Amino acid sequence: MSTPIKSADIKLPLLGDTSSGSISQQKEYELGRAWLKAYRSRINEHHDPLLTDYLEQLIYRLAFRSQLQDHRLELIVVDNPTLNAFAVPGGVIGVHTGLFLFAKSEAQLSSVLAHEIAHLSQRHFARRLESRKKNQVANMAGLLASLVLAATIGSDAGMAGLTATQAMGRNESLRYSRQNEREADRLGLKTMLAAGIDPEAMSTMFEAMLKLTRYTGSQVPEFLRSHPLTENRVTDAKNKLSQLPKKEYSDSFEFHLIRARAIIAINNNPSLSIDHFKNELILSKNSQAALYGASLAYISLGKYSEAKDAIDQLLKALPDQLHYKMAEIELYRHQKKYDLAIEKTNQLLRYQPNSYPLRMSLAETYLKSNHFLKSETLLDSLAATHSENPEVWFLLAEIRGLAGNIPGVHMARAQYFILTGVFDQARDQLSYAKKLLIHDYKKILVIDQQLKNLNILEERIKAL
Structure with missing residues (x-):
């Protein structure tokens, strides 16, 4: 569990000369990445390679059809059952599993993501600061700190901080915020059209959200507190859609498979998930996705016979579906049929050699089968291609320990702590590694440079 904190505890960077009234895109990028490190140290991140990979591909599909110029995006998936998504200056996009x-x-789902990308593309953060010649730093620091609070100790406390911060502004800033929301709606709709995604989903999503607020009363979801929804916005969306030619759009089957994985994570109880998917098998149109979810829950419960029956049925219907094949591999791994799991994964990697989910799956199989050096080699390659992913470095530290590479453990842990904003621990880990490598001159030089880079990073964050 994360430790509750106060807004003042979050060390956010300064924005430089507030009198200039403008912030460069690079400053936004640096601010967002610094904030992300603080945020990661305070929340429970959800690490599911398949879900992460799906969201990343969808976000980039939308981003490249949007007006966003800087495509240096970073996704963080938060293990939180609430309805929420957010965009932070500098290209950070957050999604709660509850979405x-x-x-x-x-x-x-795309209607929400396209809306967030529009906030980034129009640089609403910088535009809001330009409209405030005073209290710029305090206001933005409070807004970002409130987002951390909301995810750390519950939405009420976080939103109380957000409300207090917004109260510092005048009515003009609130009207400007509404203008931002309408602009994000309009551009989000254009992005969906350009990406070939049904734009009417924005209207249906808005209507469902409004309906939700009527049922929940004062317990408004976080997303709707930070993105106030009005009848006018729903009407605007409908009017824009009425002007578009009608077109048939196909539904994404993969979404429903990923949604099943998210439901399992949210329930955090395989038995509860099985009951849920059994009910969906009766009531839902997406029976295959429900059967897929049930198969994963059966694996978690150790009901391998039931899992095999479900997976065999799925593969009979769609023998080339990657998610089904990976579920079969997961079943083999749980049954300790490691050779079979490795063989099946390598077969898939021949066609998708850069697949993040497949490579992570193979690394896990190597770990379970005590092939520590092979797992370490694979995770080393993942660290090179996914250097900003804390989970890769966390697993690499574990594998290196089992493989007997103790200096490597400390170096991997250092990278993990840097990404999660725990700089003191990162410095300690690099110092431990340096002591163990005292006779390796080349590696000592590398560590010395990393320590210098860490000092520079901290200074840059303070000076932003």
Whole structure:
């Protein structure tokens, strides 16, 4: 569990000369990445390679059809059942697992993501600061700190901080915020059209959100507190959609498979998930996705016979579906049929050699089968291609320990702590590694440079 904190505890960078009234894109990028490190140290991140990979591909599909110029995006998936998504200056996009509970199609999910990308493309953060010649730093620091609070100790406390911060502004800033939301709606709609995604999902998503607020009363979801939704916005969306030619759009089957994975994570109880998917098998149109979810829950419960029956049925219907094949590999791994799991994964990697989910799956199989050096080699390659992913470095530290590479453990841990904003621990880990490598001159030089880079990083964050 994360430790509750106060807004003042979050060390956010300064924005430089506030009198200039403008912030460069690079400053936004540096601010966002610094904030992400603080945020990661305070929340529970959800690490599911398949879900992460799906969201990243969808976000980039939308981003490249949007007006966003800087495509240096970073996704963080938060293990939180609430309806929420957010965009932070500098290209950070956050998604709560709970968003999958609320969105019923990829198009509805895309309507939220496209809206967030529009906030980034229009640089609403910088524009809001330019409209405030005073209290710029305090206001933005408070807004970002409130987002951390909301995810750390619950939405009420976080939103109380957000409300207090917004109260510092005048009515003009609130009207400007509404203008930002309308602009994000309009551009999000254009992005969906350009990406070939059903734009009507934005209207249906808005209507569902409004309906939700009527039922929940004062317990408004976090997303709707930070993105106030009005009847006018729903009407605007409908009017824009009425001017578009009608077109048929296909639903994304993969979305429903990923949604099943999110439901399992949210339930955090395989038995509860099985009951859920059994009910969906009766009531839902997406029976295959429900059967897929049930197969994963059966694996978690150790009901391998039931899992095999479900997976065999799925593969009979769609023998080339990657998610089904990976479920079969997961079953083999749980049954300790490691050779079979490795063989099946390597077969898939021949066609998708750069697949992040497949490579992570193979690394896990190597770990379980005590092939520590092979797992370490694979994770080394993943660290090179996914250097900003804390989970890769966390697993690499574990593998290196089992492989007997103790200096490597400390170096991997250092990278993990840097990404999660725990700089003191990172410095300690690099110092431990340096002592163990005292006779390796080349590696000592590398560590010395990393320590210098860490000092520079801290100074840059303070000076932003």
